[in-house]
Every structure is written in structure tokens, then in C-alpha cells.
Amino acid sequence: MLDKKLLIVSGTHGNELNPVMAVNKFRNLTLASNNNYFEFILGNPLAYEKGLRYLDIDLNRSFDSKKSFLNKDLYEVQRAEQIVKEFGPESPNGCQVVLDLHTTTASMGTSLVMYGRRKKDFYLAAILQNKFGLPIYLHEKDSQQTGFLVEAWPCGLVIEIGPVAQNHYDPIIVERFLILLKFLENLYDGINNNNLPLPDEMTIYVHQGSIDYPRDKDGNINSLIHPDRVMQDWVEIKNGDPLFLDEFNKDINYISKDKTYPVFIGEAAYKEKKIAMSFTKKETIKCSREWIKDFI
Amino acid sequence: MLDKKLLIVSGTHGNELNPVMAVNKFRNLTLASNNNYFEFILGNPLAYEKGLRYLDIDLNRSFDSKKSFLNKDLYEVQRAEQIVKEFGPESPNGCQVVLDLHTTTASMGTSLVMYGRRKKDFYLAAILQNKFGLPIYLHEKDSQQTGFLVEAWPCGLVIEIGPVAQNHYDPIIVERFLILLKFLENLYDGINNNNLPLPDEMTIYVHQGSIDYPRDKDGNINSLIHPDRVMQDWVEIKNGDPLFLDEFNKDINYISKDKTYPVFIGEAAYKEKKIAMSFTKKETIKCSREWIKDFI
Numbered sequence: 300m301l302d303k304k305l306l307i308v309s310g311t312h313g314n315e316l317n318p319v320m321a322v323n324k325f326r327n328l329t330l331a332s333n334n335n336y337f338e339f340i341l342g343n344p345l346a347y348e349k350g351l352r353y354l355d356i357d358l359n360r361s362f363d364s365k366k367s368f369l370n371k372d373l374y375e376v377q378r379a380e381q382i383v384k385e386f387g388p389e390s391p392n393g394c395q396v397v398l399d400l401h402t403t404t405a406s407m408g409t410s411l412v413m414y415g416r417r418k419k420d421f422y423l424a425a426i427l428q429n430k431f432g433l434p435i436y437l438h439e440k441d442s443q444q445t446g447f448l449v450e451a452w453p454c455g456l457v458i459e460i461g462p463v464a465q466n467h468y469d470p471i472i473v474e475r476f477l478i479l480l481k482f483l484e485n486l487y488d489g490i491n492n493n494n495l496p497l498p499d500e501m502t503i504y505v506h507q508g509s510i511d512y513p514r515d516k517d518g519n520i521n522s523l524i525h526p527d528r529v530m531q532d533w534v535e536i537k538n539g540d541p542l543f544l545d546e547f548n549k550d551i552n553y554i555s556k557d558k559t560y561p562v563f564i565g566e567a568a569y570k571e572k573k574i575a576m577s578f579t580k581k582e583t584i585k586c587s588r589e590w591i592k593d594f595i
Numbered sequence: 596m597l598d599k600k601l602l603i604v605s606g607t608h609g610n611e612l613n614p615v616m617a618v619n620k621f622r623n624l625t626l627a628s629n630n631n632y633f634e635f636i637l638g639n640p641l642a643y644e645k646g647l648r649y650l651d652i653d654l655n656r657s658f659d660s661k662k663s664f665l666n667k668d669l670y671e672v673q674r675a676e677q678i679v680k681e682f683g684p685e686s687p688n689g690c691q692v693v694l695d696l697h698t699t700t701a702s703m704g705t706s707l708v709m710y711g712r713r714k715k716d717f718y719l720a721a722i723l724q725n726k727f728g729l730p731i732y733l734h735e736k737d738s739q740q741t742g743f744l745v746e747a748w749p750c751g752l753v754i755e756i757g758p759v760a761q762n763h764y765d766p767i768i769v770e771r772f773l774i775l776l777k778f779l780e781n782l783y784d785g786i787n788n789n790n791l792p793l794p795d796e797m798t799i800y801v802h803q804g805s806i807d808y809p810r811d812k813d814g815n816i817n818s819l820i821h822p823d824r825v826m827q828d829w830v831e832i833k834n835g836d837p838l839f840l841d842e843f844n845k846d847i848n849y850i851s852k853d854k855t856y857p858v859f860i861g862e863a864a865y866k867e868k869k870i871a872m873s874f875t876k877k878e879t880i881k882c883s884r885e886w887i888k889d890f891i
Binding site: 320323324327328350404462463464465466467468469470471473474512520521523524525526529544546547548565566567568570571 | 616619620623624646700758759760761762763764765766767769770808816817819820821822825840842843844861862863864866867
């Protein structure tokens with residue numbers, strides 16, 4: 300019998316409002332609040348109040364205890380510790396699975412993000428992909444980006460929906476989160492009753508690296524995402540395809556023998572991380588019946 | 596002979612990036628920089644550097660010398676004074692016309708905003724509407740919202756383009772600004788050579804008032820823009836049409852015998868101003884040949 304508690308986090312980034320509205324609505328419309336396998340938290344309450352992504356440091360890069368040791372005076376580092384202490388897998392009232400709800404200004408649609416290749420994550424992601432056809436971005440091998448929230452639990456995924464502006468309410472985006480939350484309400488029943496079959500295989504888009512915007516000698520961005528790439532997240536590009544359009548209207552092309560699938564194209568919050576888009580490689584994974592045992 | 600200098604302001608709000616990129620590109624692609632009737636300024640350089648709308652106070656509400664007297668230590672109040680001193684109509688190198696370039700997260704399309712009923716503004720707006728078919732929002736009689744940049748010049752319009760997220764580069768939006776900037780390059784030639792006929796009449800959408808989001812007893816927003824209103828800026832609503840969708844999925848309707856045309860629906864930056872949308876009334880204005888004399 301499954302009795303893992305599900306932690307639903309919204310507002311990990313304080314300027315992503317629609318996940319918070321979706322959770323409020325979900326709690327109002329269902330009995331989720333009385334359901335003892337859900338816990339709900341607002342990730343970054345102070346940043347949410349101010350409409351900022353974060354106050355001191357990105358909360359969703361602050362769940363790395365080794366790195367955090369050096370920054371323990373920062374609000375988000377303290378908040379990460381507090382969340383894990385209260386809702387982490389070792390806590391008496393803790394959760395074993397976490398879903399972290401995010402939005403992006405990029406045209407990612409409704410998508411999942413996995414961090415690393417954990418069997419439990421694969422199981423949950425495969426079920427969600429099979430049910431809803433969601434694309435999955437697997438983030439791995441990126442030493443510049445660590446300390447993601449979901450990594451502090453034995454199983455956890457990010458749900459990432461876009462495009463939507465920061466601090467902008469969008470009822471359509473809220474509705475998309477609600478569909479997934481309602482599904483999660485019956486997740487364990489579905490697993491227990493064998494109503495959620497694992498597919499034979501799943502498709503993932505594996506992180507290969509990120510590229511910055513072209514910049515002038517003073518470090519200012521001087522080229523834009525090429526119009527041909529706008530709203531083309533998950534769409535294959537190949538050698539010679541345009542990536543950027545420079546300040547004189549000249550194309551800057553993708554030069555590589557490897558085809559790639561760009562994601563998070565033009566995401567507003569990644570500019571400070573010097574990321575204009577990330578490149579991924581499409582990979583097919585055979586689903587394993589063993590994953591279920593590991594998940595349960 | 597027309598010899599009024601045109602001031603082009605971008606980055607009045609530091610998180611609206613595409614106007615700044617458009618101006619940079621315009622200067623690279625044309626001889627605008629050598630053209631002695633253009634002046635270009637970055638409205639709020641410090642906020643632009645940080646990716647914020649403003650530091651202390653909205654710069655585009657800081658051009659009211661009576662109000663500013665009380666806030667003279669604030670960065671934006673000082674910046675407003677500095678801009679007017681250097682580029683205002685009384686300055687030796689000043690400009691007589693200003694165009695202030697903005698973006699919005701609302702689905703306003705490419706549009707113009709006028710402040711008050713000045714003949715010079717009507718003339719310029721009529722020419723632009725006739726050329727490009729742009730909708731015009733006339734902001735007047737709003738004592739809560741004063742001190743707009745363009746009001747400090749004898750003639751000035753806001754160009755407002757959306758939807759686009761704050762801090763998000765969008766080459767399509769940049770291209771829309773470029774079309775207008777290129778047109779402005781030949782504006783005086785067009786007027787002098789009689790190539791820009793004034794239409795017989797023009798349509799404007801006149802500000803009637805704004806409404807806030809419904810909120811709970813703690814002041815938290817608990818209802819969203821209704822899905823029927825999403826991306827429906829400039830579209831007529833009438834008595835009984837849905838406006839918001841509450842936390843229990845119940846409609847909150849527009850109740851009034853007057854038809855209205857909502858604008859800036861859900862604009863992210865207006866949440867702090869407690870504006871979910873503004874209501875306008877459609878009005879037809881007879882264009883007057885006298886406007887040209889006043890403009891010249």
C-alpha cells in the first residue's frame with residue numbers, strides 16, 4: 300500500500316504567481332486540504348510578497364548543503380534548510396515525493412524537468428508523460444547549476460509551464476496546473492489499482508549545455524534570439540540554422556554536426572545566469588517494471 | 596519648414612528591454628544617429644541595469660513638478676528633472692516632440708497612449724493611426740495617475756506594444772518598434788511634402804476608470820481575470836459579461852448599462868497600483884485642419 304506523502308511547492312520563485320493561484324484554487328475546489336497525503340507550502344514567501352524571483356539568492360539553487368554552508372546568512376539558504384527540516388524525507392511529518400511548480404517566459408508548454416537519473420523520478424515522469432504527453436527535460440552534468448529543490452527528496456519533479464510573464468496572472472496557465480494537481484489527487488489510487496500502466500518506453504530531452512547571448516566588448520547583449528527560434532522550444536535545429544539576429548540584422552547560425560533541441564529559449568530569469576537557451580539531445584529510455592518496486 | 600527635434604525615450608521602465616534593443620538597432624541600421632532631429636535617451640539607466648521597473652518610484656509618474664517637490668530625494672524624481680533640464684522644450688538643445696516607448700504584458704497589440712487632449716498630440720496620433728491602424732488609448736481624468744513623461748513636452752505620445760514579458764527579449768516586438776521608428780525618420784518629410792494626409796476622423800478609447808482584482812479580507816487577490824477576457828483588450832464588453840473567475844470557479848460579471856472596452860487587462864506592473872484592467876469608452880473625433888498649424 301502506498302502511503303508516501305506528496306509535497307506540493309508553489310512560489311519557489313516569488314514572481315511566478317500562477318502556481319500559487321492554482322494551489323489555492325485546488326484546495327478550495329477539492330478536499331485536498333483534508334487529504335492526508337498532500338502537504339502544500341509556499342516556497343519563498345518573502346519574495347512572493349515583493350513579486351521578486353528571490354531576495355538574496357535563487358531558492359531553487361539553494362538545496363545543496365555543501366554549497367549552502369558558505370552562504371548560511373542568506374535568506375533563501377535558511378529557507379531551504381527550514382523547508383527540508385519540516386517537510387524533508389527525514390522529518391516526522393515529512394514527505395517522500397515533491398512536485399515543484401514553476402512557470403517560464405519561454406514557450407515550453409506544459410513540461411516536466413527531471414534532475415539526474417533516479418528510478419523513482421523516471422517512474423513518476425513516465426506515468427505523467429504517458430497520461431498527458433508531456434515533454435521531459437532531463438537536467439544533468441551541469442556543474443554551474445546545482446542545489447535544485449527536488450534533489451533534496453528521494454523523488455521529485457518540476458512541473459514547468461509557459462509562456463507566461465513574471466508577475467502576470469493567467470487563468471489558462473492556472474487551469475493547466477489544476478489538471479495536473481487533480482490527477483495527482485488520485486495518483487496512488489491509480490497506481491494501486493493498476494490504472495496507470497507504465498509505457499514501454501519514454502522520450503527525454505537530455506541537457507547538453509547552455510549558450511549565452513552574443514555580447515559586445517562591454518558585455519552588453521547585442522543580438523536577439525532569431526525570429527525563426529521564437530516559440531520553437533523542443534523543435535530540432537541542425538547545422539546552419541539561425542540562432543540569433545545581430546544588431547545589424549545579420550544571422551548568427553548554429554554550427555555543429557549534432558542536431559539539437561533547444562529549450563528555455565529566451566527565459567527572462569536566465570539572462571543573469573548568462574543563458575539564452577539550453578541545448579538538449581533526444582533520448583529514448585526503456586521503461587523498467589523494476590521502477591515500480593523502487594517507487595513503492 | 597519643420598525643425599522640431601524628436602526625443603525618443605526607451606527604458607523609462609527598466610524591465611522593458613525590447614524598446615531599448617529596437618533603438619540600438621535603429622541607430623545601427625540607419626543614419627538616425629547622425630540625423631540632427633533625433634535625440635535618444637535611456638529613461639532609467641539604473642533600473643535598466645538591474646532589470647527593475649524602477650528603483651524608488653515609477654519614473655513615468657515623476658514628471659509632475661508639484662508632486663515631485665515632496666519627493667526630491669528619490670532617484671526617479673531627480674532623473675525626471677535631469678531629463679527635462681537637458682532635453683525639455685526650454686533647453687538650448689531640447690526637443691519639442693517626445694515618443695516614449697513601452698511594452699506591456701497585456702495583449703494591447705501595437706498601440707498609442709495619449710495623455711489629455713492636446714491638439715499637437717491629436718495631429719501626430721491621427722497620422723499614425725491613419726498610416727498603421729493603431730488603436731489609441733486616451734488617458735484623462737485620473738487623479739490617481741499623474742506625472743507622465745510625455746506631459747512635460749508640448750507634444751508627446753507613448754507607443755505601447757504587447758504582450759511581452761518583463762525582462763524578456765522578443766525579436767518580433769523589436770521589429771514592431773523598428774517599423775514605427777523608421778516611419779518617424781521620414782515624418783517631417785512626409786508632412787512637408789503633404790504625403791501624410793490627415794484623415795477625416797479618428798477613433799480613440801477614452802479612459803473611464805480602473806478596477807482592482809477582487810481580494811479576500813486580508814487583501815490577497817483571490818480571483819483571476821476571466822478566461823473569456825484573456826487577450827481581449829480593446830474588445831467590447833456589456834452588462835453581464837464575465838470579468839473575473841473566483842477561487843471557487845464562479846464568474847464575477849461586469850454589471851453596468853454602459854458598454855465598455857477594457858485595456859491593459861492583467862498588466863503585471865499595475866497590480867501594485869491595484870489595477871486589474873481599465874475601462875474605456877469609444878469616441879470618434881473629427882480631425883481638424885487647424886491641428887497642422889498648431890503642430891508646425
